[in-house]
Amino acid sequence: xxxxxxxxxxxxxxxxxxATGVVACGEKPVRSALCLVxxxxxxxxxxxxxGAELLGIIQVMVYAGAIMVxxxxxxxxxxxxxxxxxRHKERxxxxxxxxxxxxxxxxxxxxxxxxPSPFSQPVGDGYGKPQAIGAYLFTEYALPFEVASVLxxxxxxxxxxxxxxxx
Amino acid sequence: MNVNALxxxxxxRALAPFTIVVCTGIVALIIEMLRPRRNNNLVxxxxxxxxxxxxxxxxxxxxxxxxxxxxxxxxxxxFGQILQLVMVGSCAVCFLFxxxxxxxxxxxFAEFYPLALWSTAGGMLMVSSKHLLMVFLGLELLSxxxxxxxxxxRYESKSEESALKYFLLGSFASAFLLMGIxxxxxxxxxxxxxxxxxxxxAASASPLSTIGAAxxxxxxxxxxxxxxFHQWTPDVYQGAPTNVxxxxxxxxxxxxxxxxxxxxxxxxxxxxxxxxxxWWVAVATMTVGNLAALVQNDVKRTLGYSSIAHAxxxxxxxxxxxxxxxxxxxxxxxxxxxxxxxxxxGAFAVxxxxxxGQHEGTRFYDVRGLWKRAPWAAGCLxxxxxxxxxxxxxxxxxxxxxxxxxxxxxGLPALAVLLAVNSAISTYYYLxxxxxxxxxxxxAVAPRFGKPSASLNLACAVxxxxxxxxGLFAGPLIRGMGTAEVGPPVGVPVQDPLTIHTKNTSx
Amino acid sequence: xxxxxxxxLQWFLALSLYMFVLGAIxxxxxxxxxxxxxxxxxxxxxxxxxxxxxxxxxxxGALASGDVPTAMAGQMMVIFVMAVAAAEVxxxxxxxxxxxxxxxxxxxDDLGSLRG
Numbered sequence: 001x002x003x004x005x006x007x008x009x010x011x012x013x014x015x016x017x018x019a020t021g022v023v024a025c026g027e028k029p030v031r032s033a034l035c036l037v038x039x040x041x042x043x044x045x046x047x048x049x050x051g052a053e054l055l056g057i058i059q060v061m062v063y064a065g066a067i068m069v070x071x072x073x074x075x076x077x078x079x080x081x082x083x084x085x086x087r088h089k090e091r092x093x094x095x096x097x098x099x100x101x102x103x104x105x106x107x108x109x110x111x112x113x114x115x116p117s118p119f120s121q122p123v124g125d126g127y128g129k130p131q132a133i134g135a136y137l138f139t140e141y142a143l144p145f146e147v148a149s150v151l152x153x154x155x156x157x158x159x160x161x162x163x164x165x166x167x
Numbered sequence: 168m169n170v171n172a173l174x175x176x177x178x179x180r181a182l183a184p185f186t187i188v189v190c191t192g193i194v195a196l197i198i199e200m201l202r203p204r205r206n207n208n209l210v211x212x213x214x215x216x217x218x219x220x221x222x223x224x225x226x227x228x229x230x231x232x233x234x235x236x237x238x239x240x241x242x243x244x245x246f247g248q249i250l251q252l253v254m255v256g257s258c259a260v261c262f263l264f265x266x267x268x269x270x271x272x273x274x275x276f277a278e279f280y281p282l283a284l285w286s287t288a289g290g291m292l293m294v295s296s297k298h299l300l301m302v303f304l305g306l307e308l309l310s311x312x313x314x315x316x317x318x319x320x321r322y323e324s325k326s327e328e329s330a331l332k333y334f335l336l337g338s339f340a341s342a343f344l345l346m347g348i349x350x351x352x353x354x355x356x357x358x359x360x361x362x363x364x365x366x367x368x369a370a371s372a373s374p375l376s377t378i379g380a381a382x383x384x385x386x387x388x389x390x391x392x393x394x395x396f397h398q399w400t401p402d403v404y405q406g407a408p409t410n411v412x413x414x415x416x417x418x419x420x421x422x423x424x425x426x427x428x429x430x431x432x433x434x435x436x437x438x439x440x441x442x443x444x445x446w447w448v449a450v451a452t453m454t455v456g457n458l459a460a461l462v463q464n465d466v467k468r469t470l471g472y473s474s475i476a477h478a479x480x481x482x483x484x485x486x487x488x489x490x491x492x493x494x495x496x497x498x499x500x501x502x503x504x505x506x507x508x509x510x511x512x513g514a515f516a517v518x519x520x521x522x523x524g525q526h527e528g529t530r531f532y533d534v535r536g537l538w539k540r541a542p543w544a545a546g547c548l549x550x551x552x553x554x555x556x557x558x559x560x561x562x563x564x565x566x567x568x569x570x571x572x573x574x575x576x577x578g579l580p581a582l583a584v585l586l587a588v589n590s591a592i593s594t595y596y597y598l599x600x601x602x603x604x605x606x607x608x609x610x611a612v613a614p615r616f617g618k619p620s621a622s623l624n625l626a627c628a629v630x631x632x633x634x635x636x637x638g639l640f641a642g643p644l645i646r647g648m649g650t651a652e653v654g655p656p657v658g659v660p661v662q663d664p665l666t667i668h669t670k671n672t673s674x
Numbered sequence: 675x676x677x678x679x680x681x682x683l684q685w686f687l688a689l690s691l692y693m694f695v696l697g698a699i700x701x702x703x704x705x706x707x708x709x710x711x712x713x714x715x716x717x718x719x720x721x722x723x724x725x726x727x728x729x730x731x732x733x734x735g736a737l738a739s740g741d742v743p744t745a746m747a748g749q750m751m752v753i754f755v756m757a758v759a760a761a762e763v764x765x766x767x768x769x770x771x772x773x774x775x776x777x778x779x780x781x782x783d784d785l786g787s788l789r790g
Binding site: 162 | 679680683686687688691693695696697699700703704706712713715729730731733745752753754758761763768771774
């Protein structure tokens with residue numbers, strides 16, 4: 001085992017644990033949200049391991065920072081910590097188990113049949129650097145960039161529409 | 168790094184309709200902020216004008232050759248242009264009857280217009296791109312606007328609930344779509360559908376690409392309301408404000424179908440995997456949609472199930488075109504989309520009359536006596552429903568006939584027969600709606616309906632012209648369409664999977 | 675980081691698929707819309723991890739593999755998924771707040787008025 005592999009097992013294992021916490025603590029949304037923050041933060045570390053440095057930073061700032069703060073804010077404001085009514089749970093479990101088995105089979109089939117031999121890492125020097133990403137974002141990907149700006153405008157106008165008092 | 172070498176060539180003309188619609192939305196939003204209160208006429212006028220200009224620019228491009236620009240992100244071909252025209256037209260007709268409806272329901276938000284325009288722009292991107300990133304962004308632009316619009320009627324909990332349901336299931340489906348794209352990217356190292364079809368065609372199917380393709384189909388199937396993923400449709404259609412429902416039924420279905428056709432084209436070589444699957448999905452979608460519609464007692468819900476059934480008919484047309492490339496074209500499907508948009512929006516426009524004051528009831532007994540209050544609208548409703556059934560001289564009849572014929576020509580007789588049987592079943596519930604609208608009720612019925620305004624009558628007239636006009640001029644329209652060339656764009660040396668597609672048909 | 679990473683690709687895929695499946699199960703099991711939405715975010719992050727893993731490890735069989743553009747496509751996709759997720763969060767939490775203000779509680783099982 002190399003140092004990288006050990007590091008992955010540590011970080012990835014903790015991230016998986018965080019992900020499990022999100023679902024397992026679902027009756028207490030605040031705990032779910034905190035588990036999700038942990039997971040997002042560790043994913044940022046994994047992005048660094050994959051060489052995507054800029055995206056690792058964005059992941060921590062945007063996801064673990066901004067987006068999760070919004071989630072926690074809404075959870076706190078709505079005081080949704082109120083217990084989930086237990087009556088709902090039994091009814092959903094069969095569906096979940098069927099889904100889980102189907103999806104686990106999918107995962108297993110991908111992992112088991114996965115052939116890693118054609119995959120290599122032909123990365124150049126600029127890989128994941130802000131310069132390279134900026135150069136592409138404002139040339140080849142300028143159109144999606146503009147579309148994303150419209151999308152964020154929709155997000156703003158839409159949330160104003162949903163939050164405004166009936167005038 | 169030489170940045171100049173990265174700057175792609177841009178075909179501004181091909182980008183014009185999208186840009187015009189987006190900018191119209193921004194202008195409409197600014198006017199909305201500055202307008203005198205309680206009068207949205209200027210917003211509506213500007214929006215309609217913008218849509219008209221966008222439609223005109225699309226119409227001007229119709230004859231031109233198909234090409235690709237912006238590094239393959241914008242594809243300019245016949246099929247995409249026709250679908251974009253249908254969406255622009257649908258949006259305009261929805262705007263025509265939205266204003267009186269929103270006023271009746273006391274929904275004071277003129278943000279409806281910019282959001283609907285941006286949503287249309289998203290749909291236009293979805294059908295005119297061969298880049299999966301653009302398809303995804305277009306889908307999200309379309310959907311996120313619709314999530315907000317579905318929850319626009321803020322005092323009604325059914326509207327808010329439909330927004331929440333639509334939102335949760337919609338983002339769930341988007342996650343599947345994205346995971347599918349990620350798998351396909353892993354297999355082919357590209358997001359461009361032309362390159363993807365090239366790479367997939369060169370190698371044998373791997374589990375990675377197969378599961379990836381299946382996940383993308385799940386995501387698109389949700390948008391199109393194909394059967395295992397249709398449960399949201401009746402709830403959302405019923406809960407959302409009626410003008411939003413009409414918009415959703417037409418624009419989002421057209422956009423999703425366009426994206427589905429583009430995607431199926433790219434994974435054409437994996438057809439042993441997806442073809443049998445989609446065959447069964449088409450059967451289930453037609454049958455479940457129609458059978459469930461039989462037992463409904465709400466008009467909007469019934470029309471929701473009927474839209475599921477129509478998605479099934481459209482899928483038959485798509486499968487026919489893909490299983491017999493060269494002989495059967497997508498013309499029948501494109502024609503059916505045009506007539507579907509006209510008759511669905513028309514039907515919802517008439518149903519929007521049940522909003523009166525803040526109250527709106529859309530159960531069957533709520534539309535009783537409609538013909539007395541609004542004879543013109545009720546008459547139009549009969550034509551729209553006849554077209555949905557598929558009664559001759561309406562475009563719905565010719566659309567179904569063309570798809571039926573296409574399925575036969577493509578060697579899919581079982582699908583053709585099921586389509587006919589399903590049309591027969593659907594007669595029952597459509598006639599139920601007509602009967603309800605024409606039952607006379609003793610006593611005054613008037614206050615239950617809103618006043619049929621001039622713009623609503625105009626919207627009905629436009630849809631009527633669409634339904635009857637497309638029916639009467641079906642021949643010339645089909646000949647003028649020429650969507651057979653959905654194939655690879657000029658200048659890209661891609662082997663066309665449609666021609667090497669020697670096909671197993673699973674029936 | 676021009677160095678070749680010696681962690682096998684499957685490890686990254688296994689983690690991301692685990693997160694994706696878990697998120698999907700969470701959406702099906704949990705009834706609190708905020709938690710369901712968090713599970714969807716978990717799924718989106720699994721997608722991002724997959725994209726970045728595939729951007730780094732590329733199939734040699736694919737045409738023009740090792741191209742900067744092909745590696746860039748995955749990273750670009752992640753950037754846009756994040757932008758979309760931000761817009762989705764704004765709208766989604768807006769919807770949840772609006773429904774909560776109307777009904778004073780939020781629970782996906784309460785969406786009962788829409789059954790026919």
